[in-house]
Amino acid sequence: MKAILRLAWQSLVNRRTTALLTLLTVAISVTLLLGVETVRTQAKASFANTISNTDLIVGSRSGQVNLLLYSVFRIGNATNNIDWQSYQEISQQRAVKWAIPISLGDSHRGFRVIGTNDSYFKHYQYGQKQHLTFSDGRPFNTLFETVVGAEVAKKLSYKINDEIVIAHGISDQKFNRHDNLPFKVVGILKPTGTPVDRSVHVSLGAIEAIHVGWESGARIGQTPDAAQLAEYQFEPKQITSFMLGLHSKIQTFALQRTINTYKKEPLSAIMPGIALHELWGMMSIAEQALLVVSGFVVIAGLLGMLTSLLTSLNERRREMAILRAMGARPSHIFFLLISEATVLTSAGIVLGTILLYVGLFALQPMIQQQFGFFIEVTLLSTYELTLLALVQTAGIIVGIIPAVRAYKHSLADGMTIKI
Structure with missing residues (x-):
């Protein structure tokens, strides 16, 4: 068997150009197959790790996937806001252990601005029930202070005490910036691999303060400066959504029903895990389509190898005949080709596999920046090893x-080929 393998290797070396092209075809198809599977599983893991140990997310009446996307992943916008009094009433329910208010709508150089309070830094969890921690600085405690995520600080080169300007709305343009009310960076969060890294956090009072004079959606006349606004105590009138942690998981369904039937305004309360499951169900067709496409690419690569072997077979019939004449059995020829x-x-x-890991290391920062999820480079999973075993078997x-x-x-057929 060793002699056959050595002979097979030498034969491939002699036909190295064809063999190299065939090798690249198989390698690229394997890279695509593993790449699709890796991105699929890592995207799920990244989305699932975005929020942890949160029992309910409450927003205005809408579908649970839409509520999950804008409140947790900062994708899209709310259909409506929530009255602040409704938030206070629900957050004071006996079943509620903690509540995190969220106010969205503004931006800073392409990053979403999140209005919230101290509860965000105390109770928000991601991954395996991990709390937010600071790589530098502290939480905000005055009106015009801000805490930025790791990706914001890295991309925009922000440091503690730098000043930033928030823009009104999602589009950050010169005409809609609150340039007379800069915020001072007082904290930079450690990387989490979640949308928190790409968020700028300010207080709820600051959201109200910077919109004084912007009630019509645009700046009208002269707006107050920071010194004037600091004299007032601002309380939000509305927020976008809020997250709830309960004393007991058993109380989740009862409180969810209470919120969904809230009489003062139409609200929706969702459980993040169930909403994520629905999101994966919506994406399953796309996942299956990607796997089918990558599977066909592998088949195309193997068919290319088959074509190469069949094409070279006619050119090697004399070689086979000589091997037979030197004592090789038909079974030896059979195993040589296999x-x-x-x-x-x-x-x-x-x-x-090597190309896959090289690509993952090279594209990891870009994927995190452009698409918002972190691809962790890990060893091949059991399922991926099974896929490779199937590819090897198919080969x-x-x-x-x-x-x-x-x-x-036959020996006679090989020896009588005209050359």
Whole structure:
């Protein structure tokens, strides 16, 4: 068997151009197959790790996926706001242990601005019930102080005591900036791999203060400066959503029903886990389509290898005949062709896996910045190893076809080919 493998390797070296192209075809198809699976699983993990140990998310009446997207992932916008009195009444329910108000609507150089309070830094959790921590600085405690996420600080090179200007609305343009009311950076959060990294956090009072004189959606006349606004105690009139942690998980369904039937205004209370499950259900068709496409790419790569072996087989019939004349049995010829297919497939799998990891390390920062989720580079999972085993098996099966043809070639037929 070692002699056959050595002979197969030498044969591939002699046909190195064709073998290299076949190897690259298999490698690229394997890279795509593993890449699709990695992105699919890591995207799920990243989304699932965005919020942890939160029992309910409350917003204006809408679908639970939409509420989850804008309140947790900062994707899209709310259909309506929530009255501040409603938040206070619900957050004071006996079942509620803590509440985190969220106010959205403004931005800073492409990053969302989040209005909230101290509860956000005390109770918000992500991943495996991990709390937010600071790499530098502290939480805000005055009107015009801000805490920025790790990605914001990194991309915009912010440091403690730097000043930033918030823009009115999602589009950050010169005409809609609150440039007369700059905020001072007092805290930078450690990376979390969640949308928190791409958020600018200010107090709820600050959200109200910077919109004095902007009631119509645009600046009208002269607006008060920071010194004037600091003299007032601002309380929000409305917020976008809020998160709730309960004393007992058993109380979740009862409180959810109470909120969903709240009479003062139409509200929706969702459980993050169930909303995520619905989101994955909506995305399952796209996931399956990607896996099918990557599967067909692998099949195309293996068919390319089959074509290469069959094409070279006619050119190698004299080689096979000489091997037979030197004492090689038909079974040796059979296993020689299968060995070549096995070597090509194995090498393609190894090269494809290497290309996958190189690509992940290279694209990891860009994917996090552009699409908002962190791809953790880990060892291949059991499922991915199973996929590679199936590819290897398919490569061996593909090698059987030219091997059978070579097996059937007679010695006389090989020796009489005209050259």
